[in-house]
Amino acid sequence: MDEYNKYKNSQNHKKHNKRNKLSFYVSLAICITAVGLAVWSTFSSYSSFKEKRNQVATATATATQANNQVTGVTVEETTTTTMSTTESTTLPTTVTTTTVPNTSTTMSAVQTMLQVPGNLIYPVKNAKVSKPYSENAVYNKTMGDYRSHLGIDFNCKKDTNVLSMSDGVVSDIYDDDRMGKVVIVDCGTFMIYYSGLDDVKVQVNDSLSKGDTISNVGEMPCESEDGIHLHVAIRVNGSYVDPLSVIGTNE
Template structure:
């Protein structure tokens, strides 16, 4: 009887040990599965990034590449085309001395003007010149489009041709001035004083129109009058019309 009881107790102990070992194994497996699950679920899944079209700005060997977003604009249906205008400008060519002489000759031949000397003496201190000459009084270089006839202050000045007085004025550079027109020519007398004619008068060749005064832009020269001739509004050499230039 006691032997049977002993066997039963032993059998219960063996079963208890078996179930205890089984429980420990199940607990170990459960913990292993739980740990693995936490490891897998704790890792972040990669986030999907938007696609960006990038343009490389600088390609320097610096280890850093700058990225700039590229913007694409929609195409316009009807694009405007600007025409290209081509203009050819001819090079500037200075007139030659031959051209100047020909133009002066053409001007002289366009009239039958004949002039006399405006003073008793025939002393010319500066001739007509389309080339630049030095003006001491102004300290400049410019053309001398007239002839300077020298004389003494107060000497009588006479008309070099007959015609109508179209202007009596005082110019800042050339002083008191009288203009006498005949046909297509105008004779301009500057540097006068004591003018004896007025606008609208008719004068004859050799008639007194005033006396020698002063030419402001040429005061450093000898006393003189400045005479210019215009034919069809173009300057011409007065000496070309005085006794055939002699």
């Protein structure tokens, strides 16, 4: 009986050892499998990361190459014009200049003094200036527009005697639709234009002395709304000057 128990115990012990060994190997296999899976996962992640990094590097290289190819190409700039929200004031008609033959620029005061003596007399006696010289556009009531007034107007009565402001020679006499009858006197270094005349008493090539009678005052069609007056303009080398700047102060 004892021998039988010993044998039985021995067999049970062996079976227990076998189960223990089987459990051990199963556990080992599980651990190895887990480690393998971990390694495989890590390797897979690394491979994926490496692949993405290579893709990024490739894309960067492509972009850089494209940029290098574009370098040196001139791109035409487009300009967008923005309209001002402030509209300019609309004048009655287009701004024009006074209709005196051969329009040109004006001269400085120094140039005027060198070319024109400062002792010219007034072309009419006891007359007041009704409209001064202006290089800027001023309103013309008759024409209904704005224009430069490159001369001066002397307010006076019709048929008032017009006097020669300086010594000179009559160079031209003509009728103008807007300026009326015009007499031009050549004074050597400058020219005097008398406009809005009537009953001219001189002829072309007549020599005049300061104070000689040229004509009577008539009408100026382009300034008829300003009343009866004489319009006088002075030009030096083709440029207009203010007549009042060269009229003697003692006259």
